[in-house]
Amino acid sequence: MFKTLTTGSGSNAVIMGRKTWDSIPAKFRPLPDRLNIVLSRSAGGENAPAGNGDGPEYPAGVVLCDSVPSALQAASSCDKAFVIGGGEIYRQFLPEVEAVYLTEVQGYEGEMDAFFPKLAPGDWNKEDVGGGEKQDKKSELKYKFLQYTRVPEGRDLNPEECQYLDLCREVMDNGVKRMDRTGTGTLSKFGVQMRFSLRDETMPLLTTKRTFWRGVAEELLWFVEGNTNANDLADKDIHIWDGNGSKEFLESRGLGHREVGDLGPVYGFQWRHFGAKYSDMHADYKGEGVDQLADCIDKIINNPTDRRIIMCFFVDTEKNELSAQMYQRSADLGLGVPFNIASYSLLVHMVAKVTGRKPGEFVHVIGDAHVYLNHR
Numbered sequence: 001m002f003k004t005l006t007t008g009s010g011s012n013a014v015i016m017g018r019k020t021w022d023s024i025p026a027k028f029r030p031l032p033d034r035l036n037i038v039l040s041r042s043a044g045g046e047n048a049p050a051g052n053g054d055g056p057e058y059p060a061g062v063v064l065c066d067s068v069p070s071a072l073q074a075a076s077s078c079d080k081a082f083v084i085g086g087g088e089i090y091r092q093f094l095p096e097v098e099a100v101y102l103t104e105v106q107g108y109e110g111e112m113d114a115f116f117p118k119l120a121p122g123d124w125n126k127e128d129v130g131g132g133e134k135q136d137k138k139s140e141l142k143y144k145f146l147q148y149t150r151v152p153e154g155r156d157l158n159p160e161e162c163q164y165l166d167l168c169r170e171v172m173d174n175g176v177k178r179m180d181r182t183g184t185g186t187l188s189k190f191g192v193q194m195r196f197s198l199r200d201e202t203m204p205l206l207t208t209k210r211t212f213w214r215g216v217a218e219e220l221l222w223f224v225e226g227n228t229n230a231n232d233l234a235d236k237d238i239h240i241w242d243g244n245g246s247k248e249f250l251e252s253r254g255l256g257h258r259e260v261g262d263l264g265p266v267y268g269f270q271w272r273h274f275g276a277k278y279s280d281m282h283a284d285y286k287g288e289g290v291d292q293l294a295d296c297i298d299k300i301i302n303n304p305t306d307r308r309i310i311m312c313f314f315v316d317t318e319k320n321e322l323s324a325q326m327y328q329r330s331a332d333l334g335l336g337v338p339f340n341i342a343s344y345s346l347l348v349h350m351v352a353k354v355t356g357r358k359p360g361e362f363v364h365v366i367g368d369a370h371v372y373l374n375h376r
Contacts, residue, residue, distance in 0.1 A: 010079030087114035100148040124148040186370035198359035226272030229281040231261035321360030322352040330368040334375040
């Protein structure tokens with residue numbers, strides 16, 4: 001990926017610090033088909049005069065510079081310039097760059113000797129440019145190739161997405177540090193609300209986190225069925241419930257008598273068979289319990305001003321609009337909330353369709369809104 005990016009069409013320069021230069025194996029230095037520019041405080045010394053690279057430490061053709069402006073000037077003859085580290089170099093150049101290409105590695109537990117500066121979520125758009133998660137065969141580490149593109153100055157940001165980003169920032173900056181059942185720890189804020197317009201066929205899919213749209217749709221249909229069998233989702237290559245239906249998890253909860261994949265009376269069961277006695281994921285519960293979803297749909301059609309549309313729907317009879325509010329007891333802002341927003345917004349669209357209404361708003365109320373410490 002690095003070679004493809006830095007040797008693309010046109011002439012390209014790569015700017016790096018001295019330690020980064022030293023870290024490249026000698027047989028690959030200088031990087032071929034690219035203008036190599038090395039930043040060094042000793043660039044003004046007699047052994048390696050700035051700009052000519054003819055000192056004993058650097059091969060001919062390598063440009064040696066002593067400042068960011070001189071490096072940018074040296075790169076100005078090329079179509080593109082790439083900055084490849086280290087940490088201090090990244091901090092100096094970050095205000096100048098249009099995009100950041102980042103390899104996100106999962107599961108690495110070794111020590112770090114350099115750190116990339118934080119990217120403010122509202123200033124950058126994030127995109128997966130490598131075709132999803134990959135795995136290194138030797139180390140077995142999983143990774144993704146990501147691109148962060150700077151939001152142009154003066155561009156109007158979507159205020160609804162900004163409220164999500166502002167909430168994430170508020171929790172990370174001012175949240176209460178708490179332990180949790182996973183042992184990881186969180187920063188949390190109690191009692192928050194976000195609002196998302198669904199008018200004009202709008203679906204609030206956040207752009208700062210890739211949303212697994214097929215998973216959102218399939219899981220929602222699975223809920224609507226009243227399904228409690230995680231294997232049905234896994235058969236469609238959707239594995240978001242696998243952990244909760246694993247043998248290890250079930251046994252840890254004293255539910256080892258259940259089959260793998262049997263989640264018990266979870267969301268969909270409560271929607272369609274509230275109060276029914278649960279036996280297993282194979283039983284036929286037709287006619288058992290209260291069908292809360294059907295009851296909501298009936299009231300929206302026949303008694304739209306009823307204040308007991310429990311899930312909780314609201315009908316604006318003047319505009320013929322259907323809105324919904326969802327209270328979430330506990331919410332993982334980084335991982336789960338973008339998925340939750342999309343799922344319940346889709347549910348409003350679906351219910352509006354079958355009741356002859358227009359979608360209005362989705363209101364998301366969260367009790368414990370948190371960011372895991374290892375997500376910061």
